[in-house]
Amino acid sequence: MTLRVHDLTCARGGLPVLEGVSFTLAPGKALILRGPNGCGKTTLLRTIAGLQPSIAGEIEAPADSIAYAAHADGIKAVLSVTENLQFWAETFGTASVEAAIDRMKLRALATRPAQTLSAGQKRRLGLARLLVTGRPIWALDEPTVSLDTDSVALFAGVVRAHLEQGGMALIATHIDLGLPEAQVLELGTYKARLPEEGAGGFDEAFL
Amino acid sequence: MTLRVHDLTCARGGLPVLEGVSFTLAPGKALILRGPNGCGKTTLLRTIAGLQPSIAGEIEAPADSIAYAAHADGIKAVLSVTENLQFWAETFGTASVEAAIDRMKLRALATRPAQTLSAGQKRRLGLARLLVTGRPIWALDEPTVSLDTDSVALFAGVVRAHLEQGGMALIATHIDLGLPEAQVLELGTYKARLPEEGAGGFDEAFL
Amino acid sequence: MMPDLGRYFLEVTLAYGASLGLLAVLALWVWLRGRAVRRALDEFENSRGKNG
Amino acid sequence: MASLWEYANPLKFMRTTDRLLPVVAWAAVIVTAVGLIWGFFFTPDDFRQGSTVKIIFLHVPSALMAINAWIMMLVASLIWLIRRHHVSALAAKAAAPVGVIMTLIGLITGAVWGQPMWGTWWAWDPRLTSFLILFLFYLGYIALWAAIDDPDTAADLTAVLCLVGSVFALLSRYAAFFWSQGLHQGASLSVAPGTRIDWAYKAPLYVSMTGFGLIFLALVIAGTRTEIRARRMKALVARERMA
Amino acid sequence: MRALLLRDLRLAIRAGGGFGLGLAFFLILAVLVPLGVGPEPDTLALIAPGILWVGALLACLLSLDRIFALDFEDGSLDLLATAPVPLEAVVSIKALAHWITTGLPLVLVSPVLGLLLFLPAEAYGWLILSLLLGTPALSVIGSFGAALTVGLKRGGLLLSLLVLPLYIPTLVFGAEVVSRGAQGLTVGTPLSLLAGITAGAVALLPFASALVLRINLR
Amino acid sequence: MRALLLRDLRLAIRAGGGFGLGLAFFLILAVLVPLGVGPEPDTLALIAPGILWVGALLACLLSLDRIFALDFEDGSLDLLATAPVPLEAVVSIKALAHWITTGLPLVLVSPVLGLLLFLPAEAYGWLILSLLLGTPALSVIGSFGAALTVGLKRGGLLLSLLVLPLYIPTLVFGAEVVSRGAQGLTVGTPLSLLAGITAGAVALLPFASALVLRINLR
Ligand code: HEM
Ligand SMILES: Nc1ncnc2c1ncn2[C@@H]1O[C@H](COP(=O)(O)OP(=O)(O)OP(=O)(O)O)[C@@H](O)[C@H]1O
């Protein structure tokens, strides 16, 4: 149970943005992806989550082991907090909704329709989803957006507990999460170079 | 030209969330709104921007002086960066699109359709809109979400320049913006108490 | 020169006129677009060539 | 066989068609002109249809090419989906506008012919109806190409639409024949029932059918070249940005 | 104001053909009805005025949710409401943009569809005239409905439900003009009523729409 | 799977009445057509089968964009695509939910609308049967169109343009069943063709939809 990424090239809008990304994530470890805006963090996470094909390189991960969380949380505005979580729990075949609600301090909001939550409360609900997937590898894209400092600490605690149980986390973020034990990968250094011009003529220009 | 808020009560979803908020914002000053998630920062900003009525209290501001920036940036995905800004510039009757593009480091992206921008690049475009409104009071709701550290510093510089020209800024945020000169208002202390039960009978139950 | 089309003159000329007109418009469109794209591409490649 | 796929290389395609296109284009103009002039000026009037029989030299070739264009798009879409040769996707894209115009010509000449023959511009005849449906499929296909920004995504989606659409177009044709009995000619080259078509009409008809085929070929080649260039332009502009 | 109109038109064109698609729907409806009803020219000629008007109405209806919903979702509407332009003007401009991208093309293409439905020759002029007079009302009334439902997630069908009854007078008088025209009767009364409805709607409804929009924003 | 179906149904009910609105549209159409066409019972009876089928088709069409667009926008579709369920199953379940909220109510209410349009008594049974057999195909074909256009901002009209031609065979056979039934003719052939189309669409199209959806997500 390890996530191994080897010499990965991933593309956005038909152009490679990152090239030669390699890392290994062992159980119990977290890796923080850093890099300036537009360097390709979201692209990398989507590629690893299997939502888009890679251009080159390999991603080795056990089947159905990655839980992906993007900017958009997939929250249904008219369903209550519990119903939202319930749905994902049943889809992923787990049943620990109550624990997740308590863990992310959503108990007081449990029966509220999600549309009446504030930005940060919505985000907490989105993160609670991770807990009900029961998947070992978390791939998170800026998970702490809109969270206040207490909630960021709460979230760091949740991630730490997940790691202690042998989970893994891959987190793209711009701020300090309070996870000093995590390794950091600077994505700025993997910026893809332009494919060489002229070599194969027209066909290359398509990729 | 001052923004004066006096004993303001504002409500969300029919319930008062903040009560007795008072402050004065003089030209050249910035005020940072802080408070835990769900305390009512968004609600307060929307009330001040005139998007929702207040329950009690007064807001004194010159007409047409507030530029509001919310989580959603009002960016049209199929228009280019320049076209997006151009539209707001014409609507607000100003013409300084080029300056705003340079100021927010969008020159390299100027002809790109907005849908191909990364999260942080979109945010920079959203903030550039403030510069073309030509309005003195900026009411900003978590403006630095998704921005990397360089862009946060860039934004702080933009706000500082605005203040130096006699502008004002009202900023709700959870992170450190690098604006030490700004005052801070802790909204946690203005939490509305529930209206007393039974006192006025039915009529109160409607508010 | 012109054949005698009898009482169907209008129909037949209309059919020929409309069809040839449409074909001409199509050919013109293909040609103009082709020329515009080709020019843009050449211009782009030349300017890039100069810059290195 | 493998060598045929080499023409799916854009560069090779451009080089080959650079020489081929003028030849095809001139051939198209000359053959069509011969066919139509022969048909228009040097054919006798039909004893029943009068001079309107001359419309056949436009109507039949364009109707034929309208259907053939769709079949060609179907094949090109399949090639793109299976072998992922960019040229075939772009050729399918280039064929669509030619196909619509052919369909439109077929519709218009048919309508103009219908007025004297059937006393009406339009009838809900099965052949006419399925032709109109084909027109709608063309419109949808073109609209989908136009609506999607990313070229590869657009190629994939339109190719799937073309496949699914073909199945439904066939079904619609069958449905239309089920739904009404028509006025229109059957699929034999017999203008009046019982009498075989005379060579006086057949010969120019074959010539202009060849001409329309060549027109289609020339326009598709030219369009594909343009699409290849546009595609390259797009890629170059994107690279420029990246640098 | 001009900026808003140009932006809306540009968005309509770029986002996959606002122009073409209203048209395409109208065309498809004119094809579907004979397929459903059967190919007899007499029946079709009889129902042609009504079907064409119903078709125009539905084509308008389908694109109504574009008027405000997109701007609401991405926050533009909040920003427009705080911009130095009256909301009434915003509403009117958006209805105008909708008409230009939807109503006007319908008017222009309607004769062709009349052909498909065997509309009698005398009726073509009245068809065009009545659509030209009536479609602006459809856009304005529709923008009122769109303003009403703007807060609701994908209120498309609710919107239809609210707007269709409001469309009924326009439809009745519009179709009446055409079918009287087809029978060679005088069309003065329904035509002036149609014009009256349009004038009234264009003059007054934007105020209601702006009001409703303000309520939905808060 | 069950969870997804229940969620979709719940969303349809909560978000402003997925159930009621398809119905309402169908009803309104059945009211508009007599208003546009004129009140003569004979004409109406003649066109009733076709109009009812066209109405059912349009009512389905209007709610199609809900199938995937909402889930795409809020990111649920990304999450579903990485969940341990095959995308083909997701697509089928969503088409089923669409049918339950739109197609089924239409079937149930269609006799009432038949009444409004003076549908002959013999045809009611065939109307219900043909709609029952045909509407699942409408939902499945529609979900293919919705999957094609999911990435496009408010692709509503493009969706109609793509889907309506695909609906034609279903419409033709469905309306044919009803109108033959109304005239007391045998309906075996169109009925079995209708069933065949539905069976084929239900069995095969979800694969195309899932393919297209994966392309749109990447
Ligand atoms: C708008 C009206 C019309 C349309 C859309 C139309 C469409 C077509 C199509 C699609 C074909 C090719 C048929 C096939 O290969 O299966 C065709 C062929 C033909 N059409 Fe028409 N048609 C129309 C009107 C007419 C009229 C009015 C006439 C003459 C009275 C006519 C005479 C023919 C003939 C002779 C052929 C050749 C049949 C063959 O393949 O041998 N068409 N038409
Ligand atoms: N459709 C597209 N066409 C061309 N370029 C694109 C497209 N979509 C995104 N890009 C570019 O790809 C790059 C990578 O984007 P990505 O969203 O992965 O960045 P990111 O690292 O997540 O940035 P952020 O921190 O701002 O979220 C960006 O420079 C972006 O502008």
Ligand SMILES: Nc1ncnc2c1ncn2[C@@H]1O[C@H](COP(=O)(O)OP(=O)(O)OP(=O)(O)O)[C@@H](O)[C@H]1O
């Ligand atoms: N429609 C509603 N009905 C009831 N309560 C609501 C409704 N909408 C929001 N609320 C509540 O109102 C409170 C204030 O929300 P608001 O969005 O202003 O918070 P905020 O300070 O901006 O929080 P954040 O930092 O998370 O963005 C929250 O507790 C929220 O749950």
Ligand SMILES: [Mg+2]
């Ligand atoms: Mg990102």
Ligand SMILES: [Mg+2]
């Ligand atoms: Mg907030």
